[in-house]
Amino acid sequence: MAKPRSAPVLDRELADLPPAVRWRQWMGRVEAVIFASPQPVGREDLAKLVGEGANLDLLIDDIRAELVDRPYDLVAVAGRWQHRTRPAFAGAIRASELTAAPRPELTPLEATVLLAIGYFQPVTRGELSKMFGREVSRDLIANLRSDGFVGTGPRSPQPGAPYTYVTTPGFLEHFGFQTLRDLPDLEMLEDAGLLSKARLLAEDLQAVPGEGEGEDDAVEEAEDISVFGGAFDD
The missing domain is CATH 1.10.10.10 (Winged helix-like DNA-binding domain superfamily/Winged helix DNA-binding domain)
Known part of the structure; x- marks a missing residue:
């Protein structure tokens, strides 16, 4: 019988990297996981990606600052984080008819x-x-x-x-x-x-x-x- 595959060990601290590079790596991890998730990602899950001394709120702030000119943003929903397109582009998205999962129609x-x-x-x-x-x-x-x-x-x-x-x-x-x-x-x-x-x-x-x-x-x-x-x- 095959043994269940264990989760890969992640070097959270990245202690061998200079502080600036380490911060960029943490930012990349956080954004990548949020981007890949079909559901909003909570603080507890994001904390598993970064070192003990990392401030998640500041990491999120820095990610959002880099997205300021992009058509999407990192937004807080129900205490979790998710990528969302900006309202200004809603018309283009609707016209494209490419939305993956239409929300339930409410009367x-x-x-x-x-x-x-x-x-x-x-x-x-x-x-x-x-x-x-x-x-x-x-x-x-x-x-x-x-x-x-x-x-x-x-x-x-x-x-x-x-x-x-x-x-x-x-x-x-x-x-x-x-x-x-x-x-x-x-x-x-x-x-x-x-x-x-x-x-x-x-x-x-x-x-x-x-x-x-x-x-x-x-x-x-x-x-x-x-x-x-x-x-x-x-």
Whole structure:
């Protein structure tokens, strides 16, 4: 039986190199691994490539400085690093039709519900329905879960202990957010009349009928919320 191949031993310290050359080597390693990875790369993985005394933040800063005139950049997404093309070239990329993996298509309603989950998480489906003044269906939540944008949070202390929903790192990665603080301004939602935090917190708000029912006409008002159709565009 063949023995499993062991990982190659990497000289992280490069102690035999002059400091300037050593730094350039570390920069090259970090950029190469990020470039080769189909997913954003975390700090823990990058730390395995460089010496104990290397400052990853400064290495990233130096890499980004060299990319300033390039059509792509090294960006932080969900606490990890990934190469991303610059927004100015989005039109050319779309025209080329060469994008490797098109992102899931979200309806305007799905995009807005996803925003609401991002702002108010952990939040129940009933609370989302109250915010929108209509039922947010199980099917809609299931679509967001299958796309990797939403996960299950803790049970709510409300009667019946309904599930809550939270956004995932995949949500941040997909839309290029470093943290939830990068979400569009909440006032956009309230000014457009799409949801109201005050309404959600109103004590006399009645539960939306049909909480457990399937979706009936949840996407028929797409035109009314089309303002968010481009909320996550490049």
